Amino acid sequence: LVEEKKLKEIRALDKAFRPELRKEFSELQNKTKLTVLEGDILDESCLKTACQDMSVIIHTTSIIDVIGVTHRESIMNINVKRTQLLLEACVQATVPVFIYTSTLEVAGPNSYKEIIQNSHEEPLENPRSAPYPYSKKLAEKAVLAANGWTLKNGGTLYTCALRPMFIYGEGSPILFAGINEALNNHGILSSFSKFSRVNPVYIGNVAWAHILALRALREPKKAPSPSFISDVLDWLPAGNSEPPAQANLHLSTPFNRHRVTLSNSVFTFSYKKAQQDLAYKPLYSWEEAKKNVPESWVGSLVDWHKETVKSKTQRFKDDRDVHVGIVR
Secondary structure (H helix, E strand, C coil), X not given: CCCCCCCCEEEEEECCCCHHHHHHHHCCCCCCEEEEEECCCCCHHHHHHHHCCCCEEEECCCCCCCCCCCCHHHHHHHHHHHHHHHHHHHHHHCCCEEEEECCHHHCXXXXXXXXXXXXXXXXXXXXXXXXXHHHHHHHHHHHHHCCCCEXXXXXXXXXXXXXXXXXXXXXXXXXXXXXXXXXXXXXXXXXXXXXXXXXXXXHHHHHHHHHHHHHHHHCCCCCCCCEEECCCCCCECCCECCCHHXXXXXXXXXXXXXXXXXXXCEEEECCHHHHHXXXXXXXXXHHHHHHHCCHHHHHHHHHHHHHHHHHHHHHHHHHHHHHHHHHC
């Protein structure tokens, strides 16, 4: 995005930015001004400041929760209400382009018995009430319904939604969880269902799709319908997870109906529609994506795991010593 021509300023808005992310921003060498804003996105005055004098809003953030650890009200407030407030802020600040990062989960999967393979045009909709896909579906509908709104200056708002597949890449919390699981399982990833299939997408290709959407909405200003964004990859087994037996151990289980359906489905999509509407094709190959995930990042996870195990082992020894002391 910073390499786009005629781009004067980029504003990044979030409730808080990690120090390492701020450092990464500061190291960007380009002519485009980068402004970092911290604030509550449910605060209308904060949104007004962020949107002022902007020509495009790319709305990417949301609470992603497929295992049910976040209160439903929080998910609905952040994912739906915030999107609605941001759309209204665009009208008041006369921002003509709004791009929304949706998810494939607005389309399903609805049943592990229903095979969706290489789809791109079928009008699929997830009817389930699980908070995450339901909130994303409502937010996407709000974004698409706002296409054609009249702005405060009399102009027109153009909107679109992109539906990335399961995203992977450097810094990914899902990748972190997968590596951590393998480390806890002697280097082996457990597979929930060998028949399930999904197609992932590298974070760099998702970012590239947003830039192409920006260009498409600028000229000829024809808002495309939702497009699925994926890599050129063979299908992969769907989500890895802990074995169901842990429920018998009275541990917190990561399973709910939505998660089980996700983990047992054949649910893959083609980027053909994005290619037609946005001229999208993956910018990064699988080999390039692998190289972009730094070994130092993976190594830091391994080191973190070793330290965690060492700390737990020491605590166990300390507890055992105290227990023995009491027995005496």
